[in-house]
Amino acid sequence: MDETGVKSSTSRPPKVLSIKGKRQVGVVSSAERGQLTTVICCCNAAGTYVPPFFIFARKRMQERLLDGAPPGSQATVSDNGWVNGEAFLNWLQFFADTVRPNENRKILLLLDNHESHKCYPALEFASKNNIIFLSFAPHTTDRMQPLDVAVYGPLKKYFEQEINTFQKSHPGRIVNQYDMAKLFGGAYVKSASVQIAVNGFKKPGIWPYDPNVFGDEDYAPSTMTDRPLNEAQSSLDDTPCNSASSVVPHSPTDLVSTQNLMTDLSTKENPEQCTTPIPDPILEQGPLQAPKTNRKNKRQKSEILTSTPVKAEQAAKYIKVNKKKTNISELASSSKIKKNKIKKTELPGHSQTKRTKTSSKAKTKADLFCLVCAEKYTEPLVEDWIQCSQCQHWAHENCTSYAGVGSYFCDECED
Template structure:
């Protein structure tokens, strides 16, 4: 079949509005066929046929309902324009939930839609899928769709980045801004990244067309990892980096020609440790000029070297540094360094590695050249515009808690599970405790704030949750903020939980798996979707439902959370945890 057919005649190019006006003038007797055809630029024979149909309609005392414009040829569209719009919206919804359809999935879905809705179609009944030409034509009719190569996103990040958790983080951030009246030069973000003599990112090169594989020289198959601590402010001020080498003793030659102000330290593994981060933090205090009267905000991830470091918390409280950690599995959208800085830094580092190899043919990059090469890349990537735009994109500065749309939170809908109302205690004032996606349920001793005992954490369902299609209509559960009478230590342990959707008790729990094609019996028994579908019998969502998890038992492992870790309640809680751990070690 010709996929890019070009019309060779002017047949059917006349305007439908012009034909309507011509028919009206002829029927009313104002002008004849020949003059009407010439005046309105329509074919005379077609005009005569339309006038005949119009007069027959008038003789029957029916309104003049003539179909003026008909498509050329015997082919008709399988689906109406509205049906295709609904299908297009469904495809976009699936992609926003990180379960996008492949071309084969789309063709199979379209075939099932046509069959179940009793549509006349030219599709292949043996393969049970629409043709490639139909699929390509569908993409042309809907330019908002395109074929893309998806990036891998973990289930933890998909579920962890949800509206409740992000809203809580911005509430903490807003409270810090209101209390300390911070300016951009007093807001910092720090993060670690790993570099190697073999760069992770490879830039595209110009090569001969048709080659199946294109190579580029590297220093080794696998390189030694060196950790670098990066920190910069919302005003574009970059702190010199700290480089952590996997060594027992530091060699001054490793830092020859490094970035201005950079320094090197050692650890057994080359990773960041609590002691090394505390040493870095002391230099950060001097760099930022933090004092109790001139507070500084430091944003960082919830790594144990940050959140479980009591010496760090004491040092920060002494010098007026407020430390706010991001919620778990959200740094890919909230942490400025991950969003705006690390990718260009990695790209520039690859460019500098390739430039060094070209300048030194036959030689390989070792850890002794890394500081010099990385220093050049650091200077290139560390621009004021990168820092300012990164803070803006994350909504941190200027403060914008609405920077993320509902589409950004769509992947977390997979883990929405509704609490079984029959299992909840009967109470007119029952409410949901909003827990962080990575925390233990806190014990509330206040009897004036009734809480549903079964609070479910999003992150607890990630490892063992079964991805199962669910289309049962859910009722909106009211959510109440945690009562003001909850103690400070309890409120810091009590974060947000996503609203969850459970399979009804009458349905058997299916085997774990992704969305699947439904049998005819499944379609007959499946209830209609909450929103009325334009498709007469079966909608796309009924054939391939949105993936959703079932309710699972929550893990007993204590997980991280977003919190101001320099606050007194958090500090007291951490000290109590450390004390219990030491006591348990002594009892052994």
């Protein structure tokens, strides 16, 4: 499996057939920068493909984003359209539902060392569902990854053709996310053939297994000089007085004897035999130290990602990251509580007035008497009580002459 990114705008304009000698040749293209959509593809050495999985750059997923997609395709969303640990776990669940591995039929999944592929929930899910992760060595995926070797080249070519055809058929219209699945589906049908997938595994020697597919020139170190190696070696062999020039002192105490030896050699009777000037003595240096770098991540290598050591390391990272997130959320919540406390202390009078109101209200309820019969207020209520709109005193409704319409005023207030 591997991911690739496709944009909603063409990155390579197509070739245009024009009259010879014409200086200006136009082509319909979009002026937009385009939005990235990540697609995860997967195939095996027998030429079988898993339906593509889309990752759209948005907040919410909508089903109509998959209109026109290849049959069986699914999708998820991320903030920037790139693959992350959560998106990879969603694809892995989709992959397990499609392939259905079991204990007697385990799946070996070849992938690169991207950090999302080492997400601990994904590794745990793969171990429980009989899926083994094997990563490629760093900087070798362009020669070893079957999808990069054979599939994605034709796929990108056909996708550019689909974009150009769409822009010619719909002039002035911008390609949006709702058109991406349909355009990708047309290119995917043309490129996802059995022979291409088989060649993708055959060319790097994965299946059929061929350890001699890469020659010695592929493992040669980087070129350090423009001078050919054979010419430099022959010039060293033709240099006279190799014995004298190879004398190097091993300690500062040997420097005097070495200088005397070079003086004796230079004052021989036949100076014509040694015409090369004798170099100055060089003190032997200790082992060179590794250059200092700001690299924090350790060097990666090809390994089984679902093995116990890798899972234990990723589990520790996962716990550490989640602990930081919880600490940050706790700090944020505590800061909110402090702000609320500050706001409440800034307005003490408001809260005190509320408390006094409620307490006075509770106190008046305990000391209520009817204006007519002077009976004390008790709970639970046996009769309905009514309040005078002017003096705010209470009385039994049956004790008053209130007709039930409008505001009530006691006899004293009416007078």
